Amino acid sequence: MTTQMTRVRPAAPPERRRRARTRTANVAGVGRPGFLWAAPATLFFAAFAVVPLLMVVVLSFMSWDGIGDPEFTGLDNWRRVLDDPVMIKSIWLSLLLTGLGVAIQTPLSILLGVWAAGNQKNRAVLSAIYFVPLLLSATAVAVVWGALLDPNFGVPAEATWLFGDGNLYGEQASAIGVLAFVSTWQFTPFHTLIYQGAARAVPPVLYQAAEVDGAGRYRQFFHITLPQLRNAMITSMILMVVGGLTTFETVLILTQGGPGTDTTISAYYMYERAFRSFDYGAGAAIALVLVLAATLISLVMVRLSGYDKMRSTTEGL
Amino acid sequence: MKTRRRMPRILAGGVALGLALTLAGCGDDGGSASGENEFTVLVYGDATNEVEKKLVAEFNKTSEVKARLDTIPGADYQQKLQTIISTPQAPDVFFHWGGGSIKPFVDADLLLPLDDFVKKDPGLKDNFLPSVFDASVVDGKAYGIPMRGTQPVLLFHNKKVLDEAGVQPPETWDDLLAAVEELKDAGVTPIALGGGDMWPTQMWFQYLYDRIAGPELFQQALDGDKEAWESEDSRKALGMIRELVDAGAFGDTYDSVKFTNNGSAQLVASGKAGFELMGSWYYSTQQSLNEEFAAEDLGYSAFPAVDGGKGDPANLAGNTNNYYSVMKKAEHPEAIAEFLKLMYSDTFVKDQLSIGNLPTTTNTADFLDQAASPEYSTYQYDLVAEAPHFQLSWDQAYPQSAATDMHKAVQQFFNGGLDADGFISAMQALPTS
Structure with missing residues (x-):
């Protein structure tokens, strides 16, 4: 909507634009039956997101093992979850894995994306190959890497100079490394796609002007491409954070939260409490903690990055 | 409309019938998992x-x-x-x-x-x-x-590997410790363990506790007496497990190996490991992986006896x-x-x-000679028939809600994440009813 706005009034100063936004519906001058159009999506969202979320809130105050009737136990689950050292640890682990994901995947996918946006001859073929992981299910990816990283019959057995004894899932650092690596392998193509699209949208006149001014390839990258990718970067990072906080199947298949509880991230811990220990109340409480944390982090990111009042990168052109 | 009028009656009827049947099918599925x-x-x-x-x-x-x-x-x-x-x-x-x-x-x-x-x-x-x-x-x-x-749990081995290292299937705990050294010298992992699954690790605990303290200690703990885990026998069992792990019996990578993806079974079948402690289903696992190995080189023995232990060496554990x-x-x-x-x-x-x-x-005894390996089946049958006590696997004996925490405790004790005191308090924290 904002882009549409800016197209209507490209040079509007910020204050005026904000005021204009409140009348967005009328800007285009087309009458739309607002609620009716939104109804199907709203109903769907309510039935499959809002209602279950409310039920989880109720469940978090109950004790239930999956059979029989749930009983109200007040704040008991919450007290247990917030006092649980594994829970606290799991939040830090979730943040660590998410942070690692952003830190590794962002530079990689920017470079790949900008490269793939060019018009080299081999580009189409190589890009197609790079995007293959995107087509595979997360479960399949985890299973394949699990087999490839087997200490006795996988790559580590052949490359001892790199993997040492190959006990990748037996130490916290290497287990976290494996998880970060596998999600990098799996999700970098997706973010590359975002950056590729964004890099293609950079107006060529900017580069032409820079060339006239004598800017080299690196200066062009740092002073034109990167600033132009700002909005894409924010989008991709928010997706990475949300995806990172809800990572689950990779942990389930590769480490099962082990060794001990050393890779038990919050999403997996929730599953473990609810579906392995049949303590659905505690599972619901953990799920809510996760929802709150993810919402908070997203809000902070949106605020800090100015995503909510995102400016067009083509302003003034 | 025009096309529909031209459509032959029979075809229309068929479509209607088909739809009705589909709908009926839906109705059935909604009510129960099984059909009529x-x-x-x-x-x-x-x-x-x-x-x-x-x-x-x-x-x-x-x-x-x-x-x-x-x-x-x-x-x-x-x-x-x-x-x-x-x-x-x-x-x-x-x-x-x-x-x-x-x-x-x-x-x-x-x-x-x-x-x-x-x-x-x-x-x-x-x-x-x-x-x-x-x-x-x-x-x-x-x-x-x-x-x-x-499904009693037995100590399986690769006959070839044991022969080459000059090792006999162990009858006592000391034999096992000696075998571990010999196998290490021969350059193989002495005992394969699917530590990534965690329940195979627990088998070592349930057997050793039974050998040292007899079935009573675990029964006490299961009945809610948390003191049982702090007893001298309990500490002795933990000390012996520590000694075995520290001797390098399981190699360094057991936490990265799983039984459920056949990783540990492959280790034994390929001769990279000597022993594996596993339920009697191990035979069919090996048979489906490598028929020749199961028939010729797969050996088995009962869990070794412990000198001075209170438990009968003929006791079994498993399902x-x-x-x-x-x-x-x-x-x-x-x-x-x-x-x-x-x-x-x-x-x-x-x-x-x-x-x-x-x-x-x-009537099982009548058909033992028709078994895949009559020798193996007869061996097991005699063990079960003569066992004074058959300990149900710990994670099955405890309520299901305790299984995950129990598995984590045994894994962490093995890899040094928990010491004896830590393991004892983890076991005491398990729900017993």
Whole structure:
């Protein structure tokens, strides 16, 4: 909507634009039956997101093992979850894995994306190959890497100079490394796609002007491409954070939260409490903690990055 | 409209009929997991399924009400079962491990007591070994019919590897420690362990505790006496496990190896490891992976004795048997009763034996010579028949809600994440009822 706005009034100063936004519906001058159009999506969202979320809130105050009737136990689950050292640890682990994901995947996918946006001859073929992981299910990816990283019959057995004894899932650092690596392998193509699209949208006149001014390839990258990718970067990072906080199947298949509880991230811990220990109340409480944390982090990111009042990168052109 | 008028009547009628049938089909699915004249049988998914498939096919040849077999791959069985059991998708007949694992279902009044079946056909009880049949009796009522084989945990080995290192299957704990050194010198991992699964690690605890303290200590702990874990015997067992791990018996990578993806079994079959402690199903696992190895080089022995231990060296640990239980909501109890009778049929006993399982029917002894490996089956049969005590696996004996925390505790004690005190308090924190 904002882009549409800016197209209507490209040079509007910020204050005026904000005021204009409140009348967005009328800007285009087309009458739309607002609620009716939104109804199907709203109903769907309510039935499959809002209602279950409310039920989880109720469940978090109950004790239930999956059979029989749930009983109200007040704040008991919450007290247990917030006092649980594994829970606290799991939040830090979730943040660590998410942070690692952003830190590794962002530079990689920017470079790949900008490269793939060019018009080299081999580009189409190589890009197609790079995007293959995107087509595979997360479960399949985890299973394949699990087999490839087997200490006795996988790559580590052949490359001892790199993997040492190959006990990748037996130490916290290497287990976290494996998880970060596998999600990098799996999700970098997706973010590359975002950056590729964004890099293609950079107006060529900017580069032409820079060339006239004598800017080299690196200066062009740092002073034109990167600033132009700002909005894409924010989008991709928010997706990475949300995806990172809800990572689950990779942990389930590769480490099962082990060794001990050393890779038990919050999403997996929730599953473990609810579906392995049949303590659905505690599972619901953990799920809510996760929802709150993810919402908070997203809000902070949106605020800090100015995503909510995102400016067009083509302003003034 | 025009096209529709031209459409031949028959075709239109056919389409309408088809739609109606589809709708009817939907209605059925909404009500119950099984269709009309059908009941579902849910089984733990592993190599034994081929026998169950054959049995169901056999049953369906003559029965009007058909059985449908569903399997859930091993590691996820218990939580999937618990998730669906009180929903309309619940199976009519399902597999379990006996007593402790169905207690919550009995308490929730979901299961059909089988005493009426037994009254109509006493064979449903009399044809099974009493101790095994009784392990699925809850509150004085029978809830399960034994349906696979008894599965004691044995110490398996690769004969070739042991021969080359000059090692004999150990009879005592000291023999085992010596064998570990010899095998290390020979350049192989002495004992393969699927530590990534965690339950194989626990087998070492349940056997060693039984050998040192006898079955009483664990029973006390299970009855709620948390002091049991702090006893001298408990600390002695933990010290011996520590010694074995520190001696390098399991190599360095056991936490990255799993049994459920055949990783540990491959280690033994390929000669990279000497021993593996595993349930008797190990034979069929190896058979399905590598038939030649299972037939020629797979050796086995009982868990070694511990000098001065209170437990009888003839005691066993593992799964007493698996059972079929019937849901109260099942619509075809008569057909299910007929189906359950097959569990003591001669064909069933022979088929189980042919893949290395050991059924617990009274006529099992008659067919031992027809087993896949008569020697192996006879060996097991004698062990079970002579064992003064058969310890149900710890994670099955405790309530299901304790299993995850127990598994983490044994894993962390093995890899040094917990010391003896840490392990003891982790075990004390487990729910016992």
